[in-house]
Amino acid sequence: MPKKVKILLIILIPIIVIGAVVLVYSLTAKAPTSENSEKDNVSSGGETAAWNLAAASDAATEIKSENDTRKSSDTGTDLVINTDDDEGHDSSDTNSNGRNMQSDDASQNADSTSDDPNQAGNINEHSGIIVVIDPGHTGAGQDTALEPLGPGSSEMKKKNSSGTAGKYSGLAEYQLNMIISKALRTELENRGYTVYLTHETDIKISNVERAQFATEKNATVYIRIHANGSTDTSVNGALTIAPTDNNAFLGDLIAPSQKLSQILLDEYCKETGMANKGVWYTDTMTGNNWATMPVSLIEMGYMSNKTDDLNMADPDYQVKIVNGIANGIDAYFAGN
Numbered sequence: 001m002p003k004k005v006k007i008l009l010i011i012l013i014p015i016i017v018i019g020a021v022v023l024v025y026s027l028t029a030k031a032p033t034s035e036n037s038e039k040d041n042v043s044s045g046g047e048t049a050a051w052n053l054a055a056a057s058d059a060a061t062e063i064k065s066e067n068d069t070r071k072s073s074d075t076g077t078d079l080v081i082n083t084d085d086d087e088g089h090d091s092s093d094t095n096s097n098g099r100n101m102q103s104d105d106a107s108q109n110a111d112s113t114s115d116d117p118n119q120a121g122n123i124n125e126h127s128g129i130i131v132v133i134d135p136g137h138t139g140a141g142q143d144t145a146l147e148p149l150g151p152g153s154s155e156m157k158k159k160n161s162s163g164t165a166g167k168y169s170g171l172a173e174y175q176l177n178m179i180i181s182k183a184l185r186t187e188l189e190n191r192g193y194t195v196y197l198t199h200e201t202d203i204k205i206s207n208v209e210r211a212q213f214a215t216e217k218n219a220t221v222y223i224r225i226h227a228n229g230s231t232d233t234s235v236n237g238a239l240t241i242a243p244t245d246n247n248a249f250l251g252d253l254i255a256p257s258q259k260l261s262q263i264l265l266d267e268y269c270k271e272t273g274m275a276n277k278g279v280w281y282t283d284t285m286t287g288n289n290w291a292t293m294p295v296s297l298i299e300m301g302y303m304s305n306k307t308d309d310l311n312m313a314d315p316d317y318q319v320k321i322v323n324g325i326a327n328g329i330d331a332y333f334a335g336n
């Protein structure tokens with residue numbers, strides 16, 4: 001037995017010793033490496049985790065902003081004009097939710113948003129485009145004082161006419177124009193434009209003063225909102241008014257104004273189903289002739305025609321009117 005044990009020990013001891021040496025060597029040699037790589041793993045893992053977190057939160061922001069956008073456009077689609085009036089006022093006063101803040105960013109400061117890439121990503125391609133909307137006429141009635149037909153013109157026209165009225169709805173044209181203009185402002189702000197109205201109350205403001213307001217606001221385009229009237233109650237449909245090729249006042253603005261008028265009318269009729277009466281080319285519009293940017297006047301429909309009049313007074317139909325005009329403005333800038 002002792003002999004067997006001795007032999008066993010003689011075999012085992014070297015193995016144990018060698019094993020121990022190898023173990024110690026491998027521990028001392030590998031320990032730092034594995035520590036380092038562990039550290040690397042920890043730190044790069046941490047960075048990766050942090051990056052993933054940032055990416056995830058970016059993605060969340062994007063998803064959120066997509067939802068916001070969808071929400072705003074849904075609101076636009078479901079918009080009821082009467083309540084939308086209030087929304088319009090709220091959006092400039094309230095920063096309590098994302099949607100309003102987004103439209104405030106868009107409408108107030110294109111420079112600050114473009115400085116911040118994240119903000120710029122949320123604001124769409126309409127950032128920096130200024131739309132001045134002129135709600136035709138006012139509750140102050142007509143102003144028979146005269147003003148020049150265009151800059152430098154000796155031909156004089158009435159400063160402001162009283163407009164028409166709904167033969168069936170009883171709505172005054174200036175009221176309809178204001179309802180549409182305010183809702184259009186909200187819709188365009190939701191689409192990323194900066195928007196101003198020439199007036200919001202029943203002040204006296206002439207056609208020249210309206211155009212000058214657009215110039216003061218550095219408008220990119222000037223959109224004039226009107227509704228038509230005729231002694232023939234069967235006449236219906238929409239038209240836009242653009243300068244002729246020979247307009248004496250608008251020069252380089254003639255062609256883009258004609259293009260704007262055509263696109264605006266086509267998109268409007270497509271969305272609303274209004275009959276398309278074509279663009280009316282005339283140089284008799286003071287408010288067009290004084291513009292210093294592409295201009296179009298839209299006659300949304302005939303307040304003397306039963307179908308047109310009742311449609312235009314209907315809050316559900318007004319949503320189509322607003323979207324149609326906004327689509328026209330979108331299409332004009334998409335093509336430029």
Ligand SMILES: [Zn+2]
Binds near residue numbers: 137163225227
């Ligand atoms: Zn009018």
